[in-house]
Amino acid sequence: MNATLHVYEPRGMGRALEATGAWVLGLLWVLPLLYAFWTAFHTAEFSTRLSLSAPLTLANFVTAWHAAPFARYFLNTLLLVTMVLAAQLVLTTLAAYAFARFAFPGRNVLFALVLVQLMVMPDVLIVENYRTMTALGLKDTILGIGLPYMASAFGIFLLRQTFKSVPRELDEAARVEGCTPLQVLWKVYVPLARPTYLAYALVSVSYHWNNFLWPLIITNSVEARPVTVGLQVFSATDQGIDWSIITAATLLSTAPLLIAFLLFQRQFVQSFMRAGIR
């Protein structure tokens, strides 16, 4: 479904004005990022001078790459988001299925308890969760970073809504063929909820890729540190700041996400819309 307000779309002068406004805002919006690109690809002397004749260089990226174990950081982050997403998909599917299609005592109370996590995220409870992780012996591990997030209230909420909108006839038809409830889940509900899963996956991956404060607290060593913490450790400002290298490092750490987004942005945006998140 394409743009709908045909009747009210601006024309002529109004249209030009609107386009200009939008373009100015868009330009302002990408300006910081463009500046980062400029600084990263030029030497330090030109980081503050925007002269067009300045020579391009990749040296900053090389220096940044060698200055901190970014390869390891990327691996950690990759492991983290994969682990968290996989766990979330399984856990939220089961829980949402339970809420959507099963009647059991205390269902509403439990659902309310789930919704609490929407507001009270693990990020806010850093002091206590840190204590818990120590007790579990999971400090400074990737599992330790991801565990508090694996039961996602947001996911349960979304999937429950989606599952609820699946026609009961399909459910019953599958039962008639002799499927167990889990088989019904796998064969009927999961395929129909694919857009929701996709949208949720994208949100989850970008959230956990970019998460900083909790990983900062819970990790200590290079073996568990994700890219965000690695970047902060690297660019801690006690050193004389060399912006060229820091922006190079920054771009390095955001590159995977940025490239993935640029390649898949249509799917990205459309999946949000199709999932009809309301």
Added chain:
Amino acid sequence: MLHRSIRNGLVALLAIALGCIPAFAQTQTEVSFYYPVAVGGPITKIIDGLAADFEKENPGIKLKPIYSGAYQDSLTKALTAVKGGEPPVTSILLSTDMYTLIDEDAIQPFDDLIRTPEDKAWLKSFYPAFMENSQTGGKTWGIPFQRSTIVLYYNKEMFKEAGLDPNRPPATWKEMTEYAQKLTKRDASGKVTQWGVQIPSTGFPYWLFQALAIENGANLMNAAGTQTYFDKPEVIAAVQYWVDLVNKYKVHPEGIVDWGTTPKDFFEKKVAMVWTTTGNLTNFKNNAKLDFGVAMLPAGTQRGSPTGGGNFYMFKKSTPAQREAAFKFIKWLTTPQRAAQWGIDTGYVAVRADAWETPVMKQYVAGFPLAAVARDQLPFAKAELSTHDNQRVTKTLNDGLQAALTGTKTPEQAMKDAQAQSERILRTYRR
């Protein structure tokens, strides 16, 4: 659940594949240590190089240097590790963190390790100024390694332009003010294109300020770390001087000046004189494409600077073998030769007097006399602000300084408030 255990297993396998040391771990003693980087330059590379050299000479010891960011972050990480039951064997942390580390029961003194006459002589060889923040209660808790003082870097070309003698840096506060007035340039619209002097106030404003306080005749705390003197008249007067540079003489940028960008401000010729650590000397040498000088800080009623920088600490809960290995490493790093080389590579002050007498250092100083300024300032250097619950107490002073510099409070009010807050924190340690 099946999924989870498969996943955990995969993670574990990957971790083992990636991070493990080959299996002669039993015959090797592993010494892990956190180290911060607080000055510009390829410090990580240098540390890794030193570690590799030491391992070559000592095949039974495996060093594990862990870069942990700035000083504050390093302290956080070290204490986190301690509280998590996996402390490092040793670490380089601020000399002023000594009381905090003792209170957290994280470190142990070096005295049982210093047994032989050579070791005792080695301990005596460090500059007394650096030992002031390393010893308390008759015990030695820290070994100086990357120590510094504050120095004044100044742009000789700008001096010449302003009609000042480029070989005569300001020696007193009065001179610094006068020079700065001559060195501050404004364009036609009144906007400043070149500042006279700049003293950073982010990161650790208390450190920069302490120099002013010492130069005005007062230090900020007592030796036992249980009392601060933020509201002494000399201290308040020192704050006033700093604030006057901004508001009265208008030779110093307004608001809070960033520590990290101060060297670059100097390189970009935005300011004629800056106060920053001697640890940045090599950074300046390599990156300032201009003729610059280094001077001792000017005198108020006397010359002075706080010492700064990091010491090696020995953490508890290591095995005796690890402790001996770490001690060996620390001694190895602080031989005159290596202390000299470290000083040359970074700009930190070589921590022992005989390091300055080594041929390599003598040659370096002959070719680059600016390197000796920090050492010459050592007789005037005093202990850096260090108390129990140090981070919290320094925050009160930092906040007060920032309040005074942004004009939110008068210097007197700011210092009185800081003193009151710090009193409340330190009260419990005096019982």
Added chain:
Amino acid sequence: MYGWLLLLPAMALLALFTHYPAIANLWHSFLSTPKGDRPAVFVGLENYQQLVEDPIFWQAFSNNFWYALGTIPASIALALLMAVWVNDRIPGRGILRLAFFTPTILPMIAVANIWLFFYTPEYGLLEQFTGAFGLPSHNWLGSKSTALAALMVVTIWKEAGFFMIFYLAALQSMSPHLADAAAMEGASRGYFFRRVTLPLLMPTTLFVLVNAVINAFRLVDHIVVMTRGGPDNATELLLFYIYEIGFRFWDSAYAAALTMVLLAILGVVALAQFFLLERKVHYQ
């Protein structure tokens, strides 16, 4: 009972990392901080008393309030504007959509570094910009009056694109018949927007509002990089203060008390939004 079994794993984790910590936090806020060999003892309301007397806490509280007020309406309004613009078929809307959304997928910590450079006095990009217009130099992050506002700008920049997507989805799912019907009755564009579009967007607005509020309290990464709470606590936000107290000063009891305040605020906001949900939402 099948339902219980399905729910169990998720519920267990939720209990362990959300419900249990909240309660444990309450308990710990009534104890003192253990230090070295001194164990924690029950001290009643002492931590809360310290909280009330702590000027920095009140500063953080007030900062967070202004910060929320400054970022939430602005980012939502901008998001709506962007969505409307991208929805109208102006040329280059694909690129525009990309431009608006890109800040969202970048980590805040990376974005903060870039903006720190942006804001550097004398030769930062913003300075060069304002200098070109002849405006005086300003230390945006180094002066108490502008530091928090500077951070708000960064947050709005980062969040607006994210909310835009949701509005875009909602706008595109509106039936064109509504517009046709309204036009036939002679309604102006503004009238249509105010009386038809906005109310229909209410569920989206509510969803976006919830997110914005949570983020206003949750996202402190930029403070860690840009100001560390300074100058003189002008940019100290509650969660950052909790982090400082808990992991820089290691005063876990006081941190627990502070966390209780934050939880209380979030709880009140949750309740308020719950009631709004009951009353004002118009579902199609």
